[in-house]
Amino acid sequence: MSFPTLYHTVKSNRLLYKFVKPFADYYANISGYRQLGLRYDDIIIEENSIVEQALKRLPPEENDLRNIRIKQAFQLSLMHSILPKEQWTKPEEDIRHLSPYIKKVTEEEAEREAFEGVKIIRK
Numbered sequence: 625m626s627f628p629t630l631y632h633t634v635k636s637n638r639l640l641y642k643f644v645k646p647f648a649d650y651y652a653n654i655s656g657y658r659q660l661g662l663r664y665d666d667i668i669i670e671e672n673s674i675v676e677q678a679l680k681r682l683p684p685e686e687n688d689l690r691n692i693r694i695k696q697a698f699q700l701s702l703m704h705s706i707l708p709k710e711q712w713t714k715p716e717e718d719i720r721h722l723s724p725y726i727k728k729v730t731e732e733e734a735e736r737e738a739f740e741g742v743k744i745i746r747k
Contacts, residue, residue, distance in 0.1 A: 649715065658713040659706040660697035665722035666690055674733065678725035686721055 634640050652658065657667050668675055679687065700706060 652715070652718070656706075657697075658715075658718065660700050661707050661711060661713055662693050662697050663690075663713060663718050663721065665720055666693055666697075668722060668726075674726060674729050675722075677729045678722055681725045681729070682722060690721070 634644050652664075657664070670676060670679065682690070706712075
């Protein structure tokens with residue numbers, strides 16, 4: 625069972641989307657993760673069982689690229705610097721590579737809980 629979220633409400637309403645999109649882009653730009661070469665899914669907290677499971681399902685080459693981006697960002701953070709503007713992550717490059725796996729694991733967990741909660745009544 626899926627509930628309507630703010631994201632789906634805004635995305636489905638064209639006028640509301642056109643109003644909110646510039647603020648969302650501005651917020652993503654000032655958050656600073658793109659200046660370090662990271663993608664949005666690289667900053668998701670990993671100390672969650674669902675995210676850990678999703679990371680295990682991530683293809684090895686994508687996982688390697690993710691680790692390289694995180695190490696590079698950590699090094700830049702230690703040096704108190706950012707990448708040159710040409711190397712920043714562009715909005716079109718900031719794709720969700722981990723979110724589909726997180727969504728699938730979440731759905732599987734919900735399905736597992738639903739089946740575990742079933743009570744068998746014998747007659």
